[in-house]
Amino acid sequence: MNIQELKNHFQLIKKYEAQEVNELLDFVKKCYIYNEITTCDYRNLVYELEILGAKTPELESSM
Template identity: 50%
Template sequence: MSIHELRLMFLQLREYITDDVNELLDFSKKAYIYDQISLYDYRGLVRDLEDLGAVLPEIHY
């Protein structure tokens, strides 16, 4: 799955478009958890989105 395809999936489910790589990273994680994309696609998307500057949020306990 490409980032373009992820954006289209995002648009269909959220009904707005985003170019925010962090928001797309969160969306891809949820899509993987809910079995909407495969592990193979998820890993590729994470790599591509991180290359574009996406970062996971810091967890504060």
């Protein structure tokens, strides 16, 4: 799966186009958790999305 296929799958499932790469990153993670994509696809897509500027929110320490 490549980025364009991911965008198409996102639009098919969500019924709208992703506005940010972070939306696609969240979607990739969900797809991976539910075994909808392979580990190899997951790694490649996360890598490509990070190149495009996607970032995982950092958790704040609750100390």
